[in-house]
Every structure is written in structure tokens, then in C-alpha cells.
Amino acid sequence: MRPGDVEFDDFVRARGPALLRYGYVLTGNADDAADLVQEALLKLSDSWKRVRNKDSPEAYVRTTMARQHISWWRRRRREHLTDDLPEGSYTDVHTFGELWKELATLPRRQRVVLVLRYYEDLSDKEIAEILGISRGTVRSQAFHALNALRVKPSVRESAQQSVRQSPGNRERA
Amino acid sequence: MRSEDELIGALRTAGEHAPDGGGDLLAGVALRRRRRTRRRVRVLAAAAAVVVLSVGIRGAVLSGGGGGDMATTPAPEPPVPRSAPVEELWPGAVFTLPVEAPDGARRVPMTGISPTEVLVLARMPGKEGRGRLEVYDSAAKKSRLVAELPGSRQFVIPSLAADGRNVVWQVSAGKSVREIWTAPLAGGKARLVTELTGSRSDLDAISVNGDQVIWSERSGGVWRVPVAGGAPDRITATDGLHLLRWPWASDAPAGPDLDDRNQTVLVDLTLITSHEVDSRPGAKGVRCGPHWCLGRGAGGSFLQRINGSDLRDIDGVFGHPKPLSMAPLLNRFVPLKHGVHDVATGSTATIKARTLALGAAGEPSTILYWIKKQGSWEVLNLAAVPSAQ
Numbered sequence: 001m002r003p004g005d006v007e008f009d010d011f012v013r014a015r016g017p018a019l020l021r022y023g024y025v026l027t028g029n030a031d032d033a034a035d036l037v038q039e040a041l042l043k044l045s046d047s048w049k050r051v052r053n054k055d056s057p058e059a060y061v062r063t064t065m066a067r068q069h070i071s072w073w074r075r076r077r078r079e080h081l082t083d084d085l086p087e088g089s090y091t092d093v094h095t096f097g098e099l100w101k102e103l104a105t106l107p108r109r110q111r112v113v114l115v116l117r118y119y120e121d122l123s124d125k126e127i128a129e130i131l132g133i134s135r136g137t138v139r140s141q142a143f144h145a146l147n148a149l150r151v152k153p154s155v156r157e158s159a160q161q162s163v164r165q166s167p168g169n170r171e172r173a
Numbered sequence: 174m175r176s177e178d179e180l181i182g183a184l185r186t187a188g189e190h191a192p193d194g195g196g197d198l199l200a201g202v203a204l205r206r207r208r209r210t211r212r213r214v215r216v217l218a219a220a221a222a223v224v225v226l227s228v229g230i231r232g233a234v235l236s237g238g239g240g241g242d243m244a245t246t247p248a249p250e251p252p253v254p255r256s257a258p259v260e261e262l263w264p265g266a267v268f269t270l271p272v273e274a275p276d277g278a279r280r281v282p283m284t285g286i287s288p289t290e291v292l293v294l295a296r297m298p299g300k301e302g303r304g305r306l307e308v309y310d311s312a313a314k315k316s317r318l319v320a321e322l323p324g325s326r327q328f329v330i331p332s333l334a335a336d337g338r339n340v341v342w343q344v345s346a347g348k349s350v351r352e353i354w355t356a357p358l359a360g361g362k363a364r365l366v367t368e369l370t371g372s373r374s375d376l377d378a379i380s381v382n383g384d385q386v387i388w389s390e391r392s393g394g395v396w397r398v399p400v401a402g403g404a405p406d407r408i409t410a411t412d413g414l415h416l417l418r419w420p421w422a423s424d425a426p427a428g429p430d431l432d433d434r435n436q437t438v439l440v441d442l443t444l445i446t447s448h449e450v451d452s453r454p455g456a457k458g459v460r461c462g463p464h465w466c467l468g469r470g471a472g473g474s475f476l477q478r479i480n481g482s483d484l485r486d487i488d489g490v491f492g493h494p495k496p497l498s499m500a501p502l503l504n505r506f507v508p509l510k511h512g513v514h515d516v517a518t519g520s521t522a523t524i525k526a527r528t529l530a531l532g533a534a535g536e537p538s539t540i541l542y543w544i545k546k547q548g549s550w551e552v553l554n555l556a557a558v559p560s561a562q
Contacts, residue, residue, distance in 0.1 A: 012198050016198040020198070021188040025187055031431075034198075042209070099175065099179060100183045103183070119185070146177075149180065151174070
């Protein structure tokens with residue numbers, strides 16, 4: 001460990017468990033969660049001084065994790081899948097009900113959008129900024145994901161959806 | 174349709190149940206930094222002009238590095254104690270199981286029930302609700318039907334257990350509703366034993382023993398119900414205990430899992446007697462069966478007796494990114510990344526496969542399986558390994 005990094009260590013000790021939980025919800029398994037958190041913390045440690053003074057380190061790590069999970073993570077995921085072992089082998093030791101299982105079938109970006117919206121409780125605008133996509137894309141990703149999971153969107157969301165989907169109503173929005 | 178609240182609930186619950194491991198984060202970050210430094214060194218080394226410099230740095234980095242890194246020269250996997258390929262060491266214990274059944278159902282071996290018989294889950298692709306349990310007889314090379322699974326319910330994978338007479342399993346019947354079903358191993362109709370709802374529905378282990386089904390909850394506590402049906406009854410003095418394999422229970426889950434929790438007692442539920450586990454300081458993920466414990470220390474994985482004696486190191490224990498926490502199977506076998514170590518004889522059966530899987534059962538499974546040829550599983554039935562004597 002580099003000298004002068006005591007604060008960084010403190011941050012990791014204090015926030016590590018929460019970040020791992022977030023990683024687990026994002027990825028769906030403990031191994032990927034640990035990798036994702038460690039990789040994001042490595043990045044954070046590189047820019048610790050800047051982040052500590054200007055932004056919230058926690059928000060920085062969480063943003064890094066969401067982005068990273070969508071991007072280079074894909075490669076790793078494929079390695080896992082090519083082994084073609086059925087679900088239920090040793091990595092699948094946790095089951096939190098059907099909904100949790102079905103989340104694993106979503107495309108990665110849709111899952112991340114749902115996690116940011118329903119676990120992190122962020123607005124679509126904030127999600128759009130984090131992922132570097134438009135607000136419309138956030139909404140459509142969420143819409144498709146909820147549909148696949150058979151989750152009924154709340155009134156506000158369905159109103160937005162119907163407005164977006166019928167061009168004639170666009171003025172009203 | 175489900176509500177958004179259910180989705181929020183599912184995400185929160187999963188988050189709360191996420192395996193811990195926070196203590197390793199700083200070490201993990203440090204390891205990554207070293208790895209990255211080495212990768213940079215490799216880039217430097219590509220330019221001939223800086224060869225001398227790179228050798229100097231690499232020497233310093235390597236001496237501080239951990240195993241399994243992507244180093245300049247690929248670091249080999251930690252050496253696996255070499256004995257013999259599994260087919261040579263235990264020829265009677267390995268057999269081939271075609272993945273596809275004659276009617277197109279896909280089979281997955283779950284656990285062994287005798288030296289020649291393995292319970293198999295067979296499901297029609299695309300119709301995961303429809304399926305059946307079979308017993309595959311490795312001597313006769315034949316499958317026979319045990320029971321059709323109830324169609325409208327979703328089978329919960331790590332939930333199957335059997336004794337000599339019956340098989341039991343869990344199905345999910347909606348949010349926080351689990352049902353325990355049973356069927357005679359000889360073959361017959363599946364029958365509902367009991368329904369568990371709410372906080373009672375989160376099970377981490379299940380066993381069947383004669384006329385009783387026994388299980389534990391993820392939050393601890395052991396329950397039982399007659400196979401014939403009836404109201405579940407909590408076994409006294411089992412607060413915080415998790416079922417291993419009847420009649421044994423532990424204060425840590427049976428695993429396999431990535432949890433660092435150490436088991437500190439082994440309880441015989443028939444007599445409610447307990448044995449304290451004596452682990453060395455700093456040990457993590459120590460889990461014990463009636464004879465042996467497996468755990469992780471600073472120097473790697475180790476085996477020991479419950480009282481702490483007979484300590485020995487063991488390399489290459491199954492699991493990623495760290496060895497899984499679990500007791501040796503059948504008091505004797507430790508799954509490795511590339512084989513199985515037999516504690517009783519000290520020998521190791523090596524298995525050549527890209528990925529090895531442990532059967533997923535409601536109590537520690539007694540089989541391992543892997544793919545050798547496309548379209549068929551190779552299955553190692555640990556119950557068929559000759560005794561050490």
C-alpha cells in the first residue's frame with residue numbers, strides 16, 4: 001500500500017460491504033461482484049485526491065461500477081457461459097425467489113437500468129448521465145425490462161410510456 | 174402482473190444476502206495494482222531499449238506478487254498434488270451419462286443415492302416447468318422414472334435430497350411460497366408434503382430420513398415434518414443452526430459458499446450433543462463434517478480434525494475467486510479445481526475438464542460432473558469409491 005493512503009483504506013473499510021452488496025445486485029453473483037468492486041476501487045485510488053476533494057468517492061465508485069459492468073464485463077460473462085454447465089452448479093447457491101432469477105435473463109444494460117432505478121433509487125435523468133445514454137433510452141430499456149419481468153410500471157411511468165409511444169400526444173408531454 | 178415494490182424487494186433482499194468478503198477488498202485492490210504494474214512492465218519490455226530496466230523492475234515486482242497473476246511469463250496454476258487420472262484411480266466410480274434423454278429432455282445429475290445410482294433431473298428444453306426425476310443406474314446404463322414434477326410449479330434447483338426410500342424437493346409456488354414435495358424412489362406419484370410461506374420459506378438445506386423431512390432456514394433453525402404430511406415443528410435448541418446432512422447441524426451454513434464464517438460447533442440433532450470446532454487463529458470459512466474440517470488460512474487451504482489435530486495443507490481447492498467454504502464430502506473427499514483429493518488415502522484423482530461442477534442438492538451432493546465429449550456428462554459418484562481399508 002502506498003504511503004499517505006490511510007483515508008482511502010478507511011473509505012474501503014467503511015463502505016466496502018455496501019459496495020459489495022451493490023455489486024452483487026448488479027452482477028448477480030459474488031465473484032463478479034468482488035471483481036467489479038475491486039476494479040472500481042483501483043480506479044478510485046488512482047484519482048483519490050481529486051475525487052475526495054471534488055466529488056463523492058462513493059458516487060464515483062458506483063458510477064464506475066455501473067459503466068464497467070456494461071462494458072468490458074461482457075467478455076468475462078461469455079467465458080462463464082461457454083462452459084455450458086446448467087444452472088444449479090456450484091456458483092448458483094443463492095436463490096431469492098423467481099424475480100431475482102429472472103433478472104439474470106435480462107440483457108446487461110436493462111438490468112443495470114433497473115438496478116439504478118429501483119435499488120439505487122435514481123431518476124431517469126441521473127441514470128442517463130451515469131450511463132451516457134439519452135433519457136429516452138433509459139425509459140425504453142426500463143420499459144422492456146419491466147415487460148420481460150412482468151412488472152407493472154407505476155402510473156407515472158405508464159403515463160410517460162403512452163405519451164412517448166403515441167406521436168399525436170407529444171405536445172402534451 | 175407483479176408490482177414495482179416486488180422488484181424493489183427482490184433487489185434489496187438479494188443485496189442483504191450478498192456474501193460478505195469485505196475484509197479482502199483492500200488486498201484485492203493491492204493485488205490488482207501489482208498485476209497492472211506487471212502488465213505495464215511487459216509493455217515496456219517489448220521495447221528492446223528498456224530491457225535492462227524492465228528486468229530490474231520485474232524482479233522486484235515478482236518477489237512481492239501473489240499467485241495466479243497474468244505475469245510476464247504466465248505463472249502456472251498452483252501445482253495440483255498429482256496421483257492419477259480419475260478413470261485410473263477409481264475406475265468403478267466414473268460413468269458417462271448422455272445429456273439428452275430419448276424424448277429430448279435434458280438431464281442434469283444431482284446427487285448419488287447408491288454406488289451405482291444417481292438422481293437425475295430431466296427437463297424439456299424451453300418448458301422448464303415440465304420435467305421429471307429419474308434414477309440413472311450406471312451398471313445397467315439405464316434410466317428409470319421416479320416421478321413427474323408437478324407441472325405448474327417451478328423446481329428449486331439446490332433442493333433435492335433422498336434417503337433409501339424417498340426423494341424430497343422444493344418447488345416455488347409464488348413469491349415467498351415454497352412447497353416441499355416427495356415421491357418414493359421406487360417410482361410413483363409426486364405428493365405435496367407441506368407449504369412454507371413468508372419468512373418460513375427461505376430454506377438453505379433439506380434432508381429426508383425415514384418418515385421425516387428435515388430442513389433449516391437461511392436465518393438458522395432446524396425444522397421437521399412427517400413425510401406423510403402435517404404441520405412443521407421446530408426442533409428444540411436449534412436456534413441459529415443449519416442442517417448439514419441429517420443428523421448433523423452446524424452454526425455456519427453447509428455451503429458450498431464464499432462466506433468467511435467459521436463453523437464453531439458440530440451438533441448431532443438426534444442426541445443434541447455438540448462438538449466444539451478448534452480452528453487456528455486467522456482461519457476463515459472453516460466447515461466441518463463429523464470427521465474433517467476444511468478451511469482457509471493465510472498460507473492457503475487446510476484440512477484438520479474437529480479438535481484441531483492432524484493439520485495439513487491442501488492446494489487447489491475448488492472455487493473461484495477463492496476456495497469455497499464447505500466440509501469434505503462424505504467425511505472424506507475434497508473437490509479440487511482439477512480433481513478430487515481423498516483425505517482417507519491421501520491420493521488425488523485428477524480430472525481433465527474445463528469446468529467441474531458439483532451436484533446441486535439440498536444437502537451436500539455426492540457427485541461431481543464435467544463434459545469430456547460433447548453431448549454427455551462424465552459423472553464421478555463418490556459413493557462408489559472403494560473404502561480406504
